[in-house]
Amino acid sequence: xxxxxxxxxxxxxxxxxxxxxxxxxxxxxxxxxxxxxxxxxxxxxxxxxxxxxxxxxxxxxxxxxxxxxxxxxxxxxxxxxxxxxxxxxxxxxxxxxxxxxxxxxxxxxxxxxxxxxxxxxxxxxxxxxxxxxxxxxxxxxxxxxxxxxxxxxxxxxxxxxxxxxxxxxxxxxxxxxxxxxxxxxxxxxxxxxxxxxxxxxxxxxxxxxxxxxxxxxxxxxxxxxxxxxxxxxxxxxxxxxxxxxxxxxxxxxxxxxxxxxxxxxxxxxxxxxxxx
Amino acid sequence: xxxxxxxxxxxxxxxxxxxxxxxxxxxxxxxxxxxxxxxxxxxxxxxxxxxxxxxxxxxxxxxxxxxxxxxxxxxxxxxxxxxxxxxxxxxxxxxxxxxxxxxxxxxxxxxxxxxxxxxxxxxxxxxxxxxxxxxxxxxxxxxxxxxxxxxxxxxxxxxxxxxxxxxxxxxxxxxxxxxxxxxxxxxxxxxxxxxxxxxxxxxxxxxxxxxxxxxxxxxxxxxxxxxxxxxxxxxxxxxxxxxxxxxxxxxxxxxxxxxxxxxxxxxxxxxxxxxxxxxxxxxxxxxxxxxxx
Numbered sequence: 001x002x003x004x005x006x007x008x009x010x011x012x013x014x015x016x017x018x019x020x021x022x023x024x025x026x027x028x029x030x031x032x033x034x035x036x037x038x039x040x041x042x043x044x045x046x047x048x049x050x051x052x053x054x055x056x057x058x059x060x061x062x063x064x065x066x067x068x069x070x071x072x073x074x075x076x077x078x079x080x081x082x083x084x085x086x087x088x089x090x091x092x093x094x095x096x097x098x099x100x101x102x103x104x105x106x107x108x109x110x111x112x113x114x115x116x117x118x119x120x121x122x123x124x125x126x127x128x129x130x131x132x133x134x135x136x137x138x139x140x141x142x143x144x145x146x147x148x149x150x151x152x153x154x155x156x157x158x159x160x161x162x163x164x165x166x167x168x169x170x171x172x173x174x175x176x177x178x179x180x181x182x183x184x185x186x187x188x189x190x191x192x193x194x195x196x197x198x199x200x201x202x203x204x205x206x207x208x209x210x211x212x213x214x215x216x217x218x219x220x221x222x223x224x225x226x227x228x229x230x231x232x233x234x235x236x237x238x239x240x241x242x243x244x245x246x247x248x249x250x251x252x253x254x255x256x257x258x259x260x261x262x263x264x265x266x267x268x269x270x271x272x273x274x275x276x
Numbered sequence: 277x278x279x280x281x282x283x284x285x286x287x288x289x290x291x292x293x294x295x296x297x298x299x300x301x302x303x304x305x306x307x308x309x310x311x312x313x314x315x316x317x318x319x320x321x322x323x324x325x326x327x328x329x330x331x332x333x334x335x336x337x338x339x340x341x342x343x344x345x346x347x348x349x350x351x352x353x354x355x356x357x358x359x360x361x362x363x364x365x366x367x368x369x370x371x372x373x374x375x376x377x378x379x380x381x382x383x384x385x386x387x388x389x390x391x392x393x394x395x396x397x398x399x400x401x402x403x404x405x406x407x408x409x410x411x412x413x414x415x416x417x418x419x420x421x422x423x424x425x426x427x428x429x430x431x432x433x434x435x436x437x438x439x440x441x442x443x444x445x446x447x448x449x450x451x452x453x454x455x456x457x458x459x460x461x462x463x464x465x466x467x468x469x470x471x472x473x474x475x476x477x478x479x480x481x482x483x484x485x486x487x488x489x490x491x492x493x494x495x496x497x498x499x500x501x502x503x504x505x506x507x508x509x510x511x512x513x514x515x516x517x518x519x520x521x522x523x524x525x526x527x528x529x530x531x532x533x534x535x536x537x538x539x540x541x542x543x544x545x546x547x548x549x550x551x552x553x554x555x556x557x558x559x560x561x562x563x564x565x566x567x568x569x
Contacts, residue, residue, distance in 0.1 A: 014384055015371040018460045019364065023386065026400045026445065029411055033403070045414045052409050091295035094288035099281070106296055113304060117506055118539050119527060120551045121306030123313060123534045123544050128306055138373045147302025150295055179287040208393040215535065230513060233399055234451075240403055247396045258391045262384040267388060270453055273499055 034245035041240055044268060056245035063242075064235075066249055068220070069228040075129060076138060077206045080145040081199050087146065088153035089161075093187050094242060095154075096161045097179075107158065113151035129216050132234075136218050145206050146214060152272045153198045161187070162196040200261075200268030207254055225250045293569045307551075317509035321539030322406055332545035343546070346524040349436050353525065354504035356440040357447075358497055365448050365496070369455035370485075383456065384389065386449030394446070398513035405429050405514075429515050432522030441512050451496050458492030459485070491565055498561040502554055528551050 033048040034056045060066065095107045125144065134140025169182060177185075188195075201207060210226045217223060223231075229250050236243040258265045314332055318325045327497065336343045368386065372379050404411045416424040416487065428438040468481040486493075507525035511517060517532070519522040519561035526546060535545035 011378070012371040012374065015367060020382065020385060023389075023445065023448075025411065026397070026404060027388075029404055029421060030396075032402045042409050045409065045411045076309050087295040087298070090291045090334055096289035098285060098288040100285050100288070103285070103292055106292055107524065109304070110299065113299065113554060116303075116307055116551060117502070117554055119506060119508070119530065120547050121303055123530075123540055123547060124306035124309035127309075134406070141337060144302050145296060145299050150299045150303070154295070174558070179284060179291070183291070208391070209392065210395055210513075219559065226393045229395045231398065233513070243399065244403075247399060251392055251396050254391050255388065258388065259384065262380075262387075265391065266383065266387050266453055270450065270457075272451075273454075
């Protein structure tokens with residue numbers, strides 16, 4: 001393995017580059033299309049734009065309130081993720097430390113939740129949202145996301161919090177520290193890596209999610225980016241440059257964060273993949 | 277001591293409570309309720325809801341041709357995606373399983389589609405699939421492969437396959453990363469032993485590598501399978517189940533029954549079926565993995 005000859009290296013590169021070239025076509029189309037005119041798109045599909053026009057981007061910013069949707073996505077995703085990080089670590093800490101069967105046993109319930117796909121409760125959740133007057137509200141979206149993401153988050157924390165050597169903490173009991181103090185002063189600072197995993201895994205899923213906003217929101221008020229892009233499909237039926245300008249603007253924020261933090265993203269997203 | 281212990285347990289209870297309540301109200305109870313709905317004739321407006329026993333299930337199995345079409349499409353989609361995606365992902369992971377320049381770059385590159393929303397992915401592909409102006413047909417034309425031209429999303433014989441390709445494009449990097457982790461865990465001396473024994477690459481592959489990563493392969497396949505059974509966004513956005521139910525899938529039917537036709541009872545019965553199928557796949561994995569270790 002260590003002494004790789006040139007031929008082997010070449011074969012490996014050929015395989016990877018072959019797929020990389022195929023895989024780039026959709027990305028390439030998404031990037032060049034907004035810079036072309038409509039006529040150009042139909043005449044030369046694959047060619048680079050004759051002149052890199054920015055008209056489509058200007059048009060999208062004028063006609064579509066991207067900032068509003070960006071803000072909505074950010075508030076809902078950010079809110080859900082922060083609440084998830086705190087509530088799940090708090091609950092998991094208690095499950096790991098408690099001597100009571102009731103509290104320990106709640107872990108089993110969360111584990112069961114891990115195996116149930118999110119869609120399974122959607123129909124009844126729709127009624128819950130309406131009867132609690134949470135339909136089409138930011139709070140409602142956040143609570144719905146927190147509810148269905150808690151099992152994975154608890155699962156991600158559990159392994160980590162279980163592995164902490166609690167002998168260090170025992171001494172704090174003698175000093176009369178409350179559990180809250182131990183949690184905020186010792187557990188939270190210790191578990192930043194697990195916190196990061198929980199945040200990244202959930203942030204990616206919630207940011208991308210199409211189904212919950214499709215079911216639980218309506219109109220412009222708290223419309224998130226995925227629904228806004230979907231709406232552009234109808235608004236710019238064959239005006240592909242404008243539609244793709246919108247898609248590009250909506251996709252870039254998360255993609256850039258991903259590129260900056262790729263290691264953490266890949267680790268986070270695959271760590272949570274146990275969810276059914 | 278007893279009093280102190282009780283005080284601590286009270287604090288733990290308070291720690292668990294908020295998470296527990298939100299989980300129950302916004303996830304677990306709705307799942308149970310959906311089971312409840314599945315044996316009623318509940319509509320969008322729940323007045324006059326009656327218990328109908330297993331009627332919804334009987335109706336699905338005996339009187340709903342779309343159900344079988346959707347089930348067949350889900351199976352086709354699952355098999356196509358799982359087989360092709362796993363193969364490509366495994367080949368890529370094998371190719372990258374060494375000290376190669378740019379290894380991390382390729383990993384980041386192939387994983388990138390995972391963080392793009394399925395709406396964006398669907399719209400990009402729908403644009404590429406356009407029979408007249410799409411890039412796929414013009415690519416085939418320019419390569420002299422005009423006979424491969426398709427009405428990708430409009431032809432009921434290829435539409436489901438076209439959607440499967442999109443799923444593969446988006447998720448191959450994810451499976452590749454799982455395989456790469458598995459391959460990385462194989463002890464290096466296994467390879468040395470194989471080399472000393474004079475094994476060819478393919479002998480090493482089938483006798484050493486594949487047996488060592490069997491659990492990883494199984495896990496990756498189950499994750500892919502479960503994801504395929506839940507497919508909704510791609511279908512809803514690209515074809516909306518058409519042409520004439522040719523790309524209908526279970527999750528899309530649930531949505532239609534519940535939110536387009538207001539048949540909450542029937543839709544719930546279908547969700548229960550989907551849940552059971554997914555549970556079987558999950559437990560199947562656990563059983564297979566336990567058997568080997």
